[in-house]
Amino acid sequence: MTTTDTIHAGYTPAGSTALQRVPQTRHLATEIPGPRSRALMEERRAQVSNGIGAQLPVFIERADGGILLDLDGNRIVDLASGLGPTALGASNARVRERIRTQLDRFTHTCFMTTEYESYVEVCRWLNEHTPGDHEKRSALFTTGAEANENAVKIARYVTGRRKVLAFTGAYHGRTHMTMSLTSKSHPYKTGFGPFSEDVVHAPVPTSPRDDAGSVDSFLEQVRAALVENDAAAFAAIIIEPILGEAGCLIPLPGFLAGLREIADEFGILLIADEVQSGMGRTGRIWAIEHEGVVPDLLVAAKALANGMPLSSVTGRAEVMNAIHSAGLGGTYIGNPLSCEAALAVFEQIDSDGVLERATALGEIALEMLRPLVGAGNGVIDVRTRGAMIGIEFGDEDTLVPSSERAKAVTRYCHAHGVLALTNGVHENVIRLLPPIVIEPDLFRDGIQVIIDGIRSLDGPGS
Structure with missing residues (x-):
């Protein structure tokens, strides 16, 4: 074959x-x-x-x-893949097969009440395949917005800080916090405010024709935005390694690495939102791999389960494990049908x-x-x-x-x-x-x- x-x-x-x-x-x-x-x-x-x-x-x-x-x-x-999720086709044979087998077992138990192996297997694969050699832990959710919201929750919990730096052109979801993180107003934010005052936006260089100058000048604008808004109050910097809703804008080389340095300088967690760009879409499993940058937290969704509702946050073990028991959750997190779909996706990424x-x-x-x-x-x-x-x-x-x-x-x-x-x-x-x-x-x-x-x-x- x-x-x-x-x-x-x-x-x-x-x-x-x-x-x-x-x-x-x-x-x-x-x-x-x-x-x-x-x-x-x-x-x-x-x-x-x-x-x-x-x-x-x-x-x-x-x-x-x-x-x-x-x-x-x-x-x-x-040429749309359902806005990105069906990266392996909207009727993928292996995905259908694994879901069909799981249907004969059970459709839902809620992982927080009684557990099942596929949830753990999905987390294991994510821990092994996200950037960085450090020990990691993962948590599964349902939508990209839900995972981004939980990534911010985790960053706030661990740092004890409130503010988040996001970027012009960003799209992170439709919940209240993720609408606040999202830069584009219409149609996502129109009429739905007020939004969180703890979110600050900075520009991101995506083209050599950008008028504001070099990558270094953009990094200085990021540093200035942090300092002007009390850098010690920022829990996280969140960025899409490729800004999908902004028009597939690719940050210029060196910008993501510069963000990593700034985050380390101020003790801020760097979150990579790979909801749209992850799971092989860019020719690497994660788009951030093209720049050789290791985030503290990485968010996945969309193609993670090839159209089945599943999302994830993967991060440093000491960060993910800092949350108290039951501090993260949700009735449908890591649904078993979606987990089986993700395992089918992993098989194909690993071998096909x-x-x-x-x-x-x-x-x-x-x-x-x-x-x-x-x-x-x-x-x-x-x-x-x-x-x-x-x-x-x-x-x-x-x-x-x-x-x-x-x-x-x-x-x-x-x-x-x-x-x-x-x-x-x-x-x-x-x-x-x-x-x-x-x-x-x-x-x-x-x-x-x-x-x-x-x-x-x-x-x-x-």
Whole structure:
């Protein structure tokens, strides 16, 4: 069996009804959205809160590899992975198999009442595979926001301090604390305040064109923000090694290492939020590994269990063990079905070339998209780290962001059967988070649709 087959073949274990593979090609049976999806959208409006958004209003019947099959028979190229979780495909065979086996045992006991081995096994793998040779401990939760909130709780408990430094462009979740940590206001924070006064934001250098100067000047701004707000009151510095919701912004080399030094200088814990960038997405298990930096606490979620709700905080043993018994918890933390899904993910990361495939996808994206930068198409940057890809739009002379152009290209993609999403601080970035298991030819087809969409528009400001 080839690596590709091993990772996402659509088989079902013996004793179950075999699933036929969904063809790994783009196909439009109707306009998008088709009639069945449009009818269900009407029912959705009648039943579901308007506060729940929808990027592409189609209803999915099946998923396989890099394809989403909707109820109208359209085969849509998935370049979003459900906002990142389904990195090994939305119907991964090994994940399904382990969940199915666990279903025959039990679905839930609450780990805080009676325990089960898979929770411990997930923690063991995380302790062994997160950066640093020091002794570690882990705790499992349910969502990325919940894990980030617990990381802050842990840092406050251990240091006896209250304040947290986060960064411009950051996204850390939708709970009260994580909204406070999040920088982007709309739609995440609009109308939901007031927010914590204990959170301070500092800028992060993500491009050589940043006006404020060198990496050292940005580090000085971080130090100044701490000193001006009483550095001795800060429990944590939290940062995404790649700022996903900001448009896949990659901090310039040396910045994360500088944060590590500043954190040590002031006795502050450094938290790496790897909710979106972790679990092989960037060609390393953790994005922070690209910079050789060891955080005190590392947060994972999204692809940790390939779409099943599971998150984690892993950190130095003396930090994680400092919390009193029952100080951390939650009814659904580390659900056994999700733990089994995570163990299936770990198996594939350990043996199936997942990291190499993520790196290869980034190389394909650069090869196809980089020639568009500065070529009169309104593309001002293409940045990749493995299968985490951002295409930024704006005026090629002034670099003024163009959200209109990014959204127009996204609409073109959706109409032509490619799921690509717009994001970024100025909503001028198309962010691609393809399933790492997507077949290269299918990925190239999806990228070509994006290129066609870019070329279909007249002028960089359109």
